[in-house]
Amino acid sequence: MSVTSYNTPAxxxxxxxxxxxxxxxxxxxxxxxxxxxxxxxxxxxxIHTWSKGNVNQETLTYSKVFSxxxxxxWDVHGSYVTNPPSxxxxxxxxxxxxxxxxxxxxNSTQRPLNQQLTFVRPSGAVxxxxxxxxxxxxxxxxxxxxxxxxxxxxxxxGNTTYQWRVDTYNGADRLTTGDTWQFxxxxxxxxxTNPSPANGSTQRPLGQVLSWTRPSSAxxxxxxxxxxxxxxxxxxxxxxxxxxxxxxxHSTVYQWRIDxxxxxxxxxxxxxxxxxxTPPAAPTTPTPANGATxxxxxxxxxxxxxxxxxxxxxYFSTSLAAxxxxxxxxxxxxxxxxxxxxTGLLGVxxxxxxxxxxxxxxxxxxxxxxxxxxxxxxxxxxxxxxxKKRLCALAANAANPNRFYYSNDNVPPTMSYVTLSALDxxxxxxxxxxxxxxxIVNNGNYFVVDFCNTALGGITWNYTTNYRPxxxxxxxxxxxxxxxxxxxxxxxxxxxxxxxxxTGQAVxxxxxxxxxxxxxxxxxxxxxxxxxxYPWKPYPNRLSASGNEYGLMPIYASIIRMYRGRCVLAGDKxxxxxxxxxEQGNFYNWAYGxxxxxxxxxxxxxxxxxxxxxIRAVIPYSDDFCIFGCSQTSWLLRGxxxxxxxxxxxxxxxxxxxxxxxxxxxxxNLYILNPNGIYMLPxxxxxxxxxxxxxxxxxxxxxxxxxxxxxxxxxxxxxxxxILITKTTDGSNQNYWLDLRNSGFFPEEYPAAVGATSLxxxxxxxxxxxxLHVGCKDGYIRAFDDGQKADDIISGFAPIAAEMVIGPLPxxxxxxxxxxxxxxxITPADGTDQVLYQIFTAKxxxxxxxxxxxxxPSARINGIVANLLKITRPRARGAYFAIRFYSDGQVSTWAxxxxxxEFIGLGMVK
Amino acid sequence: MSDLSIPLPYRGIxxxxxxxxxPLETSAHINNVRPYDTIDKRARLGxxxxxxxxxxxxxxxxxxxxxxVTVVExx
Numbered sequence: 001m002s003v004t005s006y007n008t009p010a011x012x013x014x015x016x017x018x019x020x021x022x023x024x025x026x027x028x029x030x031x032x033x034x035x036x037x038x039x040x041x042x043x044x045x046x047i048h049t050w051s052k053g054n055v056n057q058e059t060l061t062y063s064k065v066f067s068x069x070x071x072x073x074w075d076v077h078g079s080y081v082t083n084p085p086s087x088x089x090x091x092x093x094x095x096x097x098x099x100x101x102x103x104x105x106x107n108s109t110q111r112p113l114n115q116q117l118t119f120v121r122p123s124g125a126v127x128x129x130x131x132x133x134x135x136x137x138x139x140x141x142x143x144x145x146x147x148x149x150x151x152x153x154x155x156x157x158g159n160t161t162y163q164w165r166v167d168t169y170n171g172a173d174r175l176t177t178g179d180t181w182q183f184x185x186x187x188x189x190x191x192x193t194n195p196s197p198a199n200g201s202t203q204r205p206l207g208q209v210l211s212w213t214r215p216s217s218a219x220x221x222x223x224x225x226x227x228x229x230x231x232x233x234x235x236x237x238x239x240x241x242x243x244x245x246x247x248x249x250h251s252t253v254y255q256w257r258i259d260x261x262x263x264x265x266x267x268x269x270x271x272x273x274x275x276x277x278t279p280p281a282a283p284t285t286p287t288p289a290n291g292a293t294x295x296x297x298x299x300x301x302x303x304x305x306x307x308x309x310x311x312x313x314x315y316f317s318t319s320l321a322a323x324x325x326x327x328x329x330x331x332x333x334x335x336x337x338x339x340x341x342x343t344g345l346l347g348v349x350x351x352x353x354x355x356x357x358x359x360x361x362x363x364x365x366x367x368x369x370x371x372x373x374x375x376x377x378x379x380x381x382x383x384x385x386x387x388k389k390r391l392c393a394l395a396a397n398a399a400n401p402n403r404f405y406y407s408n409d410n411v412p413p414t415m416s417y418v419t420l421s422a423l424d425x426x427x428x429x430x431x432x433x434x435x436x437x438x439x440i441v442n443n444g445n446y447f448v449v450d451f452c453n454t455a456l457g458g459i460t461w462n463y464t465t466n467y468r469p470x471x472x473x474x475x476x477x478x479x480x481x482x483x484x485x486x487x488x489x490x491x492x493x494x495x496x497x498x499x500x501x502x503t504g505q506a507v508x509x510x511x512x513x514x515x516x517x518x519x520x521x522x523x524x525x526x527x528x529x530x531x532x533x534y535p536w537k538p539y540p541n542r543l544s545a546s547g548n549e550y551g552l553m554p555i556y557a558s559i560i561r562m563y564r565g566r567c568v569l570a571g572d573k574x575x576x577x578x579x580x581x582x583e584q585g586n587f588y589n590w591a592y593g594x595x596x597x598x599x600x601x602x603x604x605x606x607x608x609x610x611x612x613x614x615i616r617a618v619i620p621y622s623d624d625f626c627i628f629g630c631s632q633t634s635w636l637l638r639g640x641x642x643x644x645x646x647x648x649x650x651x652x653x654x655x656x657x658x659x660x661x662x663x664x665x666x667x668x669n670l671y672i673l674n675p676n677g678i679y680m681l682p683x684x685x686x687x688x689x690x691x692x693x694x695x696x697x698x699x700x701x702x703x704x705x706x707x708x709x710x711x712x713x714x715x716x717x718x719x720x721x722x723i724l725i726t727k728t729t730d731g732s733n734q735n736y737w738l739d740l741r742n743s744g745f746f747p748e749e750y751p752a753a754v755g756a757t758s759l760x761x762x763x764x765x766x767x768x769x770x771x772l773h774v775g776c777k778d779g780y781i782r783a784f785d786d787g788q789k790a791d792d793i794i795s796g797f798a799p800i801a802a803e804m805v806i807g808p809l810p811x812x813x814x815x816x817x818x819x820x821x822x823x824x825x826i827t828p829a830d831g832t833d834q835v836l837y838q839i840f841t842a843k844x845x846x847x848x849x850x851x852x853x854x855x856x857p858s859a860r861i862n863g864i865v866a867n868l869l870k871i872t873r874p875r876a877r878g879a880y881f882a883i884r885f886y887s888d889g890q891v892s893t894w895a896x897x898x899x900x901x902e903f904i905g906l907g908m909v910k
Numbered sequence: 911m912s913d914l915s916i917p918l919p920y921r922g923i924x925x926x927x928x929x930x931x932x933p934l935e936t937s938a939h940i941n942n943v944r945p946y947d948t949i950d951k952r953a954r955l956g957x958x959x960x961x962x963x964x965x966x967x968x969x970x971x972x973x974x975x976x977x978x979v980t981v982v983e984x985x
Contacts, residue, residue: 390978413964433980800958802941805937
């Protein structure tokens with residue numbers, strides 16, 4: 001019997017492909033011993049035969065490289081091997097493959113510190129060891145895994161390069177060293193950028209908010225902030241990108257820093273700084289200059305623009321203290337952002353104080369107190385031209401009936417004249433001032449005396465290339481321009497607005513329809529000392545040589561006024577009830593019937609109709625109303641007759657004498673002369689009041705106006721606050737002075753030569769001529785002069801026959817008892833030359849009056865008084881007395897300051 | 911016996927009453943007198959002011975119409 005034992009490989013041994021497997025047995029068998037080995041459980045493949053020649057115990061070996069993986073079985077057989085052990089097995093494994101697909105990928109960077117390591121373990125690798133090396137450190141096995149494919153290496157260190165590998169093992173626990181992979185962990189974040197405010201900026205507002213840009217590598221920030229050199233951390237690990245610092249102080253340097261943070265660590269940011277706003281600079285350079293004098297009343301104040309100022313506060317006052325102390329009374333609100341302030345209209349010769357406070361967020365800075373004094377204004381002509389008021393007059397000059405007189409300039413006393421052909425001043429004529437011209441109506445003729453227009457003459461109209469220009473159109477000659485006012489035959493009259501027109505150069509223009517005007521004037525007459533004169537006609541046809549495009553003026557008119565910008569004509573002897581009104585603002589358009597609200601209108605052309613009475617006067621009152629004073633009635637026109645107007649009756653019994661027998665006072669009360677009395681129509685045209693009925697009850701008989709022989713005038717004297725009413729015949733005259741201060745009528749009489757034939761208050765530029773002017777019978781224009789004691793007639797001075805009678809007054813308490821004038825005190829006004837006096841007494845009042853009328857004084861009581869006179873024992877006895885003061889027939893004046901007397905009663909009148 | 915003020919006819923003419931009833935401060939006979947004197951312009955009755963020529967120009971006949979015109983004149 002042989003004994004055989006198997007030595008190697010042990011049952012279940014493991015080998016890796018390519019390993020040499022060492023078979024070893026120990027046997028006592030001799031002869032051929034076959035080694036059987038294959039993958040069958042009872043192997044049948046002899047892979048080797050030993051030949052042993054003895055029966056000694058001997059170990060036999062054989063090695064073989066197995067490349068093919070699998071489980072092998074082996075045993076031995078031989079002739080002399082008896083009861084061999086059962087087959088043993090061993091397994092040959094393939095080499096363990098390496099792991100692949102690492103995560104993080106090889107050479108990746110910025111891996112988070114909690115990076116997990118992941119890999120793909122291929123089949124054949126039954127176990128893996130994960131090794132990790134940090135930087136230059138040693139390799140550390142951090143895990144042995146059999147199934148897991150992800151290994152947690154723990155918290156990594158930032159800013160570190162790691163190497164790792166996964167060694168795999170096969171079933172034979174044979175190691176395959178894995179590839180070395182590498183990654184680097186997260187680095188510290190970069191710095192914050194884009195600071196706002198920018199580093200180093202200045203004048204930052206006190207509400208400055210900080211902002212920055214956090215880099216994507218940072219997950220949060222620490223914010224440091226504080227005055228320069230004293231930053232503190234104000235925010236920790238914030239994700240915000242703004243910071244609002246509280247309570248910034250002006251004029252301070254602040255520093256701030258943003259430290260960025262991430263898992264890798266913290267990056268210290270740059271230090272930035274800014275400076276907060278500083279208060280503004282003080283105001284300087286005042287206008288007007290400090291202490292300036294003669295400053296214009298419309299002077300605004302201004303100052304320099306103060307550095308850093310955002311607004312200004314203005315203190316302005318006539319009080320120095322108010323400005324110095326910045327009192328509210330001097331404060332001008334609101335604050336301004338400009339460097340000037342509108343003072344409005346300042347006083348005359350007044351000292352003003354002012355100061356400016358410059359303001360910004362940092363605070364305010366007071367400017368100094370400045371002052372200036374306004375000047376005394378010079379009454380300068382407005383704008384760029386002079387205004388003059390010319391007195392104009394017409395006189396019934398038989399030798400020269402065609403003269404129009406005008407004052408030369410603002411310095412009378414002479415008057416010049418121009419002649420108007422066809423003007424006949426010996427016929428009824430009237431004038432109206434409007435639009436710097438005087439319009440004249442005279443015996444069926446109409447004239448314009450033009451003080452403002454320029455005349456371009458010598459024009460031929462061809463109605464193809466040269467149409468008469470439209471009124472109001474502009475004509476040009478180079479840079480010169482004029483506004484057309486009217487056209488008469490071959491002359492254009494227009495108001496020059498620019499430049500100067502000359503002869504020999506073309507003048508062009510277009511009307512509103514584009515029709516051209518083009519001509520070269522042969523004459524140019526500019527306004528100067530003398531006015532232009534030309535007939536007053538309706539505006540001529542523009543498209544043809546003839547026609548009445550602009551209507552017709554009445555054949556005759558003796559009354560001319562202006563109402564609502566329209567010329568009003570009346571007093572047409574052929575149509576005494578008719579009235580005519582031109583277009584508003586255009587005295588050259590008389591084409592009635594248009595529906596234009598400004599169109600000309602006449603009595604027969606409107607719903608109002610003609611007046612049912614003969615029109616004697618047209619009395620306009622501004623734009624409010626117009627009164628038609630007729631022979632026996634009065635009518636009130638309200639509104640514009642072309643639009644909607646009413647014509648209401650004022651009175652059916654009160655008419656007016658003529659177009660010159662009315663006037664307004666300064667309170668807009670209207671006074672009219674009616675043959676039966678003088679009436680006053682209160683302001684707003686109330687109920688007429690007869691002023692004379694209880695004073696001069698027989699006014700009609702006493703005044704006895706006769707239109708065929710009398711010239712009646714009424715005029716308001718603004719200086720003396722009264723109304724002069726004159727009636728002049730062929731020189732002789734009868735007049736009243738109605739004093740509006742005491743509502744008294746005072747009869748007056750003037751020398752025949754100076755009988756009034758016209759009245760006009762001339763509002764002259766010179767104060768000494770600002771008077772009620774009296775046009776007189778003798779061809780001179782006069783005025784009342786307080787310094788003159790007599791009337792100026794051509795041949796000298798005529799004493800004024802002035803008288804007044806006081807009384808009759810009773811000499812006792814009642815008129816039935818006689819009395820005695822014991823003493824009479826006469827106090828003439830200081831400045832009286834002398835005045836004569838007479839004392840009349842009688843038993844009855846009527847006897848006294850009769851004595852006065854016959855000028856027979858009683859009781860030898862008469863005399864002259866110039867100074868205070870005390871008449872004692874005048875022996876004036878009777879029931880009634882009267883005292884007459886009268887002029888001495890000399891060139892003298894007088895006034896009575898006071899009159900008093902002492903009386904005693906006697907017995908009954910016998 | 912005392913001094914009595916005798917009223918002057920400040921209210922002008924009045925012809926409306928009986929002679930014995932002539933209202934105070936009026937007169938039935940008054941001419942060329944105005945209530946404000948020319949000396950001091952006070953209300954104390956006196957001779958009216960004289961009419962004086964303001965212009966040396968003789969217009970040659972009754973002055974039948976007067977007006978005034980405001981003119982903007984060339985500078």
